[in-house]
Amino acid sequence: MIQVGTLAPQFEGVEAYQKGEFIKKSLADYKGKWLVFFFYPRDFTFVCPTELKGFSKMHDEFAKMNCEVLAASTDSAWCHKAWFERDLPEITYPILADTTLKVAREYQVLNDADGSAERGLFIIDPEGIVKYSLISSGSVGRSVKEVLRVLGALQSGDLCPMDWEPGQQTLGKA
Numbered sequence: 620m621i622q623v624g625t626l627a628p629q630f631e632g633v634e635a636y637q638k639g640e641f642i643k644k645s646l647a648d649y650k651g652k653w654l655v656f657f658f659y660p661r662d663f664t665f666v667c668p669t670e671l672k673g674f675s676k677m678h679d680e681f682a683k684m685n686c687e688v689l690a691a692s693t694d695s696a697w698c699h700k701a702w703f704e705r706d707l708p709e710i711t712y713p714i715l716a717d718t719t720l721k722v723a724r725e726y727q728v729l730n731d732a733d734g735s736a737e738r739g740l741f742i743i744d745p746e747g748i749v750k751y752s753l754i755s756s757g758s759v760g761r762s763v764k765e766v767l768r769v770l771g772a773l774q775s776g777d778l779c780p781m782d783w784e785p786g787q788q789t790l791g792k793a
Contacts, residue, residue, distance in 0.1 A: 621727055621752060627656075627743045628725035630715075636699035637713040644689065644713050646747065653686035653774070654743040655766055658728045658736035660757040662694045662702040673763040675710045680767055684774060685745075691715035693723055693736050728754055742770055 621628065631645040646654075655674070659667040674681075674688050681688055689712060692699075696716035703710055715722060717736070723729040728739035740761060742751035750773050755761070772779035777789035 621741075621749060623749050623752060625749060627741065627747050627749045628722075629747075630722045630725070633722060634696045634716045634718075635713040636696045636703060636716060638711055639700075639704065641696050641700075642713065644715060646743075649687055649689070649743070650747065651745050653684060653745060653770065654689060655681065655686060655740065655770065656689045656691070656726075656743060657738075657740040657761070658691045658723060658726065659738060660730075660735045661692060662698050666758065666760045667692075668707060670760050670763070671707055671710055673760075674712065674766075675707075677763050677767060678711065681770075684767075684770055686770060688712040689715065691717050691722060691736065693717045693720055693729075693734055740766065742766070742773060744773070 627646060629646050632643045635642050635644045659670060661667065671690060694716060695718050699714045699716055717723050720729055720734060723736040726739055726741065728737040730737055737754055738757050738761065739754045741749055744750050751769055768784060771785040772783055775789060776792065778791055779789050
């Protein structure tokens with residue numbers, strides 16, 4: 620089981636789609652940066668584009684925090700290309716095409732019944748350690764604002780109370 624405080628499951632040379640191109644991505648590409656890595660169930664669905672667009676709109680906020688965004692589904696890179704070029708041209712971060720289901724399985728978000736990924740999200744620190752994980756029902760979209768809040772709390776190194784926002788008082792060092 621993936622545990623917070625442990626090394627994130629590694630992946631290497633996984634095909635991805637990014638801005639009209641097919642590329643290969645590895646977790647090692649993000650060494651030295653924070654990473655928000657999220658899975659979504661399927662291309663050409665209803666809730667998924669709201670999240671994909673939400674993460675894209677906050678690109679500058681993530682960049683200010685030395686954080687990259689990476690998404691994944693079990694759809695093919697060709698499926699990603701068709702959907703993103705038609706409906707989501709504003710998305711600039713890479714989208715893994717986990718057609719082998721290996722990455723979804725290792726991150727424990729694979730829905731064995733239909734081969735899709737559950738809605739999983741992981742915040743990984745610059746050393747590759749999982750600092751936050753969330754897996755939820757595919758019918759409920761995630762809050763990008765909450766992801767940014769949690770990222771800021773993790774980066775603060777402090778004890779952060781409920782509903783803490785960057786710039787507010789913390790409870791001291793963790």
